[in-house]
Amino acid sequence: MASDYTRTVTSLDTKSVLKHLDVELTERCNNDCVHCYIRKDTGSRIQDAGCGDDGIGSCEMTAAEVEGVLEEAQGLGCLTVRFTGGEPLLREDFEEIYIAARELGLRVIISTNATLITQELANVFARVPPLEDLDITLYGAGRETYEAVSRSPGSFNEACRGLALLSGKTIPFSIRSIVLPQNSCDAQSLATWRKIQPTMPDPLPPTIYLDLRARRDSSTKNDAIRKLRMPPSDIVAWLSQDRAKYAAEHRGFCRKFAGPPGGLLFRCGAGTNSTCVDAYGNVQMCLLLRHPETVLPKKQRIKGKGSRGRLEYALEEFFPEVRKKQATNSDYLARCAKCFLNGLCEQCPAKSWMEHGTLDTPVEYYCEITHLQALDLGLLKPGEKAWQVPDWQQRLQAFCA
Amino acid sequence: MKIDPNTVYVPSKNVVYREIEGEPIIVPITSGIGDLEDDLFSLNETGKAIWAAMDGKKTPADIAESLAAEYEGPADELKTDVTAFLKELLKRNIIWTSDTDATEA
Numbered sequence: 168m169a170s171d172y173t174r175t176v177t178s179l180d181t182k183s184v185l186k187h188l189d190v191e192l193t194e195r196c197n198n199d200c201v202h203c204y205i206r207k208d209t210g211s212r213i214q215d216a217g218c219g220d221d222g223i224g225s226c227e228m229t230a231a232e233v234e235g236v237l238e239e240a241q242g243l244g245c246l247t248v249r250f251t252g253g254e255p256l257l258r259e260d261f262e263e264i265y266i267a268a269r270e271l272g273l274r275v276i277i278s279t280n281a282t283l284i285t286q287e288l289a290n291v292f293a294r295v296p297p298l299e300d301l302d303i304t305l306y307g308a309g310r311e312t313y314e315a316v317s318r319s320p321g322s323f324n325e326a327c328r329g330l331a332l333l334s335g336k337t338i339p340f341s342i343r344s345i346v347l348p349q350n351s352c353d354a355q356s357l358a359t360w361r362k363i364q365p366t367m368p369d370p371l372p373p374t375i376y377l378d379l380r381a382r383r384d385s386s387t388k389n390d391a392i393r394k395l396r397m398p399p400s401d402i403v404a405w406l407s408q409d410r411a412k413y414a415a416e417h418r419g420f421c422r423k424f425a426g427p428p429g430g431l432l433f434r435c436g437a438g439t440n441s442t443c444v445d446a447y448g449n450v451q452m453c454l455l456l457r458h459p460e461t462v463l464p465k466k467q468r469i470k471g472k473g474s475r476g477r478l479e480y481a482l483e484e485f486f487p488e489v490r491k492k493q494a495t496n497s498d499y500l501a502r503c504a505k506c507f508l509n510g511l512c513e514q515c516p517a518k519s520w521m522e523h524g525t526l527d528t529p530v531e532y533y534c535e536i537t538h539l540q541a542l543d544l545g546l547l548k549p550g551e552k553a554w555q556v557p558d559w560q561q562r563l564q565a566f567c568a
Numbered sequence: 569m570k571i572d573p574n575t576v577y578v579p580s581k582n583v584v585y586r587e588i589e590g591e592p593i594i595v596p597i598t599s600g601i602g603d604l605e606d607d608l609f610s611l612n613e614t615g616k617a618i619w620a621a622m623d624g625k626k627t628p629a630d631i632a633e634s635l636a637a638e639y640e641g642p643a644d645e646l647k648t649d650v651t652a653f654l655k656e657l658l659k660r661n662i663i664w665t666s667d668t669d670a671t672e673a
Contacts, residue, residue: 172615172653173594175607181589244588272584272595274606296599298606339606 183244184482189443189454190236190248192255192264193227194382198280198317200306202347202395203388204378204455204521205253228448230260234267236444239476241271247299249276251454253446256283262291274298281305281340282322284329293336301333301340308353315349345374346405347395375405376513379521381455399535403543417511417544422567424510427554430493430500432516432526434509438486442478450481452489455517458526461489492516494527502529507559508546512537571654573629576666578622583662585619592616594662602660609662618653624666628654 194207228236237248248268255261256279268275275297292301305326307313313323333340344350377396379389397405407413428434438452438461445451448465456462463481475483494500503514513533516526523530541547546562556562571577579585582598594609596602602609611619617639621631632650636643657663664672 172612172618172649172656173609174612175602176593176610179588179591179593179608181591183589241586246588246593269597270584272586272593272597274595274608294598296596296606298596298608 179246181244183246183440185240185243185245185440185442185478186247187441188236188240188245188248188478189441190233190250191252191443191446191454192233192250192258192261193253193446195257196252196254196280197257197282198254198306198319198322200317201349202316202345202377202392204380204392207253207382227446228444230258230263230267232448233264236448236478237264237268237271237273239478241273242476243479243482245273247274247276249278249302251278254280254283256288262288265291265297266295269295269297276300276302278302278304280317280322280326281329281333282319282325284332286332289332289336289338292333292338296338301338302343303330303340304343304345306345306347307350308356312350312353316345316347343374345377346397347377375402378455378518381457381521383457383521383524396532399532399539402536403539406540407543414544417540418567420511421563425507425563426510427505427507427559428503428509430504432492432494433490435515437517438482438490440482442481442486444478450477450485452486453517456520458516458520458524460492461516461526492526496525496527496529499527499529502534502552502554503527505554507556507563508537508541508553511540569655569659571628571651571658573651574627576625576627577654577658577663578624578666578669579619580662580664581669581672592619596662600661602662609660614649615653618650622663624669 191205194205196203196206199206240248250261250265250268255277258264265275265277276299277297279301281301281303303326305313306316307323310323313326314320317323330340344353375397377392379392433452435453437456443451443454445457445462450463450465451457452461463477463485465477469475469477469480494504503509503512506512513536514530518530518533519525519528522528522532538547538553541553542549544566546566547553547556553559580601582596583601584595584597586593586595592611592615594611596607601607617635618631621634626634628650629647632643632647635641635650636646639646654663
């Protein structure tokens with residue numbers, strides 16, 4: 168509502184050094200989902216979180232440390248913080264951290280499985296609203312499918328109870344779902360349920376790509392995740408269910424992002440005006456990218472720091488240097504660097520890190536998906552490789568026309 | 569809802585005033601601020617100047633007088649602006665009286 172002196176705003180388009188911050192409050196989780204790329208297998212308390220000295224700092228930040236990060240973020244013009252995990256509500260000091268964020272004038276997104284929402288917490292959210300929808304992941308529409316994913320008996324009822332408590336206080340939330348073999352039969356009922364929630368006029372599309380372990384700490388778990396992945400042909404079938412919308416979206420995307428990227432690795436916005444802090448205080452460009460060359464460790468002394476904080480140093484010096492990195496992998500240079508579909512592909516340094524432990528190794532799974540999509544959209548002919556198409560510009564022009 | 573010219577009004581403790589890239593933004597902390605729960609509020613230049621003048625001691629008349637001196641503007645017009653601005657903020661629970669502030673401390 169505008170007046171002569173004020174206007175209401177729901178978003179700000181500023182040139183702040185930092186617009187959005189993700190804070191991973193913990194890697195612990197009370198569920199044990201089959202597909203999880205984060206959950207740290209430890210006890211349920213911070214003290215059991217496996218503190219040790221591995222050079223990057225592996226003790227969870229205290230509430231005071233988190234609040235220090237939030238203060239610095241606020242000073243850099245940040246308006247929105249997301250608390251994520253693991254399961255952030257596992258933190259016994261969550262309420263303290265949440266209130267501190269709100270008292271700094273930050274809007275808060277909470278990514279949670281909702282199983283730990285209590286009446287007390289719902290009352291807190293009613294009294295001090297987060298100003299953003301809670302971001303809730305549901306793993307199935309019924310107990311059997313949900314708990315086949317979460318592997319946590321009773322978690323479905325706990326999630327439903329959490330949602331009921333939020334609804335009872337009219338606290339807005341959005342539901343994410345994730346498509347897995349265990350719950351694929353629920354896809355339609357979940358989509359229908361999400362559409363009829365009054366607080367969710369635009370349901371979020373389900374997650375269909377499964378990432379491998381971000382800490383690269385379990386080849387066994389990675390093998391299990393790979394087995395859960397939808398075959399590339401199924402991914403394309405899923406994405407293209409609404410043909411007209413699918414084609415239109417890809418035309419729009421290709422107009423902006425298609426074309427060979429060359430050797431420059433970072434083409435996304437990671438580390439530009441958003442960043443993330445992991446559970447131990449290490450500053451990352453994005454939640455998934457934990458390659459040591461791209462992470463500012465908590466314990467690293469900052470040269471010429473003066474009064475600058477770690478976030479400011481990361482955003483203004485450390486990350487800009489990382490973003491200059493060029494690929495050196497010959498396979499990447501022969502393929503991804505020359506691929507005119509690179510913007511459509513999930514390939515990025517974070518994916519390469521999770522799959523291969525490097526920044527520039529082609530991920531075959533995503534390459535195959537992108538090629539099948541391109542074939543389906545008429546951008547490629549059968550048997551063609553997208554890095555060997557001399558007339559790619561004409562093809563894009565024709566496709567986008 | 570009327571503005572008492574002899575009452576001191578101050579920002580509510582239930583909001584946070586921030587300047588982001590020079591833009592004054594009021595962020596609600598508790599519910600019941602404004603019309604919709606996720607609204608933020610931005611102030612124009614007049615609003616920003618009046619907000620800055622709310623020092624916990626000045627009445628609306630004092631604020632108008634101090635701004636008239638600072639900006640060499642017509643005092644009557646500024647009185648109207650100050651009253652209208654404070655009325656808008658009071659209606660939205662963004663400000664309250666200094667007496668309320670003392671009891672909320």
